[in-house]
Amino acid sequence: MNAAVPPLMILVTALISGCATNKITGRSQAMIVSDESAARQSAQAYTQLIGESAQKRALDDDAYQLGRVQSITKPLIQQAIKVRPDVQNWPWEVHLLKSSEVNAWCMAGGKMAVYTGLLQKIQPTDDELAAIMGHEISHALLSHQAEKLSRAQMQRAGLTAGVLAGALFGVNLGSIASIADSVATVGLQLPNSREAESEADNVGIELAARAGFNPEAAVTLWEKMIRLGGGGAPEWLSTHPNPETRIAAMKVKSRQLMPIYEAVNQGKPIPDMNTLRGQPTAAETPPAPAPNAPIPVAPPV
Ligand SMILES: [Zn+2]
Numbered sequence: 001m002n003a004a005v006p007p008l009m010i011l012v013t014a015l016i017s018g019c020a021t022n023k024i025t026g027r028s029q030a031m032i033v034s035d036e037s038a039a040r041q042s043a044q045a046y047t048q049l050i051g052e053s054a055q056k057r058a059l060d061d062d063a064y065q066l067g068r069v070q071s072i073t074k075p076l077i078q079q080a081i082k083v084r085p086d087v088q089n090w091p092w093e094v095h096l097l098k099s100s101e102v103n104a105w106c107m108a109g110g111k112m113a114v115y116t117g118l119l120q121k122i123q124p125t126d127d128e129l130a131a132i133m134g135h136e137i138s139h140a141l142l143s144h145q146a147e148k149l150s151r152a153q154m155q156r157a158g159l160t161a162g163v164l165a166g167a168l169f170g171v172n173l174g175s176i177a178s179i180a181d182s183v184a185t186v187g188l189q190l191p192n193s194r195e196a197e198s199e200a201d202n203v204g205i206e207l208a209a210r211a212g213f214n215p216e217a218a219v220t221l222w223e224k225m226i227r228l229g230g231g232g233a234p235e236w237l238s239t240h241p242n243p244e245t246r247i248a249a250m251k252v253k254s255r256q257l258m259p260i261y262e263a264v265n266q267g268k269p270i271p272d273m274n275t276l277r278g279q280p281t282a283a284e285t286p287p288a289p290a291p292n293a294p295i296p297v298a299p300p301v
Contacts, residue, residue: 022142024083025199029147032154038146039109043091046111050095058098062116066096069114072130075211076137077110083207084141102228106136108145122224127208127217134204134211135218142203144196194242201246205253209261210270215254222247 020031053059060066073094081088090110100117112133118124124132139145192200201218209215226243263270 020143024142024203027195027199029143029150030154031143031146031150033146033149035108035143035146038143038149039090039107042107042109042111042145046093046107049097049113053095053097056098060096061098062096065114065116065119068126069094069096069129069133072126072213073112073133073137076130076134076207079207079210080137080141082210083203087141104132104136106133106140108140108143110137110140112136121228122221124221124224125217127214128221128224130208130211130213131205131215131218131221134206134208134213135200136204138200138203138207139192139196142196142199144192144200147196148192197246198249201250202253205250206257206260209254209257210264212261212264215250215257215261218250218254219247222250 020029021027022029050059073092077092087110092110092112094112094114097113097115099115101115102118102121103115104113104118106112114129114133118132119129122128205215205218208218222243226247229243259271262268
C-alpha cells in the first residue's frame with residue numbers, strides 16, 4: 001500500500017467534514033477528532049493516571065483541600081450545564097494530585113485534576129480557585145482538546161507520509177510509551193492557541209460569576225501567577241502566554257460581570273447577558289502557523 005494514502009485520506013476527510021461551528025462562541029473550529037472520541041480516550045488516560053497516583057500515595061491526600069476543590073467545582077459544573085446542556089451526561093470528576101507542579105486541568109468529558117503545587121505556591125482564595133477551574137472547564141466545554149487533537153493530526157498528515165500508521169491520533173510522541181499517556185500529553189500539554197485561551201478566559205470568568213464567585217479574582221490570580229513566574233515559570237503559566245494582556249482583558253470583563261455576581265449573591269434574578277459569543281479582536285488572533293512548523297510538544301508530566 002502506498003504510504004502516502006493515510007495522511008491523504010485524513011486531509012481529504014478534514015476538507016470534507018473538518019469544520020464545525022462552536023455552539024457557544026460561534027467560532028469555526030477545525031475538527032476531525034470528535035468531542036466524544038476525545039472524551040472516551042481522556043477517560044482511559046484519567047483512569048490510568050488516577051490509579052498510578054493512588055499507588056504512589058499521591059492522590060487526594062488532603063481531605064480539606066479535596067473538599068474545597070469539590071465544593072468549588074460543583075457550582076461551576078452546574079453553570080457549565082446551563083451553557084451547554086449535553087455536558088450534563090459527562091462523567092464529571094475531580095481529584096487532588098500530589099505534585100510540586102503548578103497545574104490544573106479539565107479533560108474532554110469533564111475529568112479534572114488540581115495539583116497540590118498550585119495550591120501551595122499560588123495560595124488561591126476560593127474565588128481565585130474558581131477562576132482557575134472555570135477557565136479549565138471552559139477549555140473542555142469549548143472542545144479545545146478535540147480541536148488540538150484534530151490540529152495535530154492534520155499537521156502531521158500534511159507534513160509526513162506514513163508516520164500515522166499505528167500512532168494514536170497521528171502523533172509520534174517519541175518517548176511517550178502508552179496510549180493513555182499519548183492522549184493526556186497531546187490533549188493537555190500541547191499549548192492552546194491564543195484564540196482558545198481568550199475563549200476559555202471569557203467563558204470561564206462568566207461561569208465563575210454566575211456560580212457566585214467574584215470575577216475580579218481572575219485579575220488577582222494572574223497577578224499572583226506573574227509574581228510566581230519570576231522565580232521560574234510554572235507550567236500553568238508557561239502554557240498560557242501573554243499574562244499582562246490577559247490581565248487587562250480580565251479587568252474589563254470582570255467589570256462587565258459584576259452585575260451578575262452581585263445579583264447571584266443578593267439572591268436576585270441574574271441579568272441576561274450574552275457575553276459569551278464573539279470573535280477575538282485582531283490583536284488577540286495568533287499568526288497563522290508556518291506550513292512546515294513542527295508540532296510543539298511539552299515535556300510529559
Ligand atoms: Zn488555558
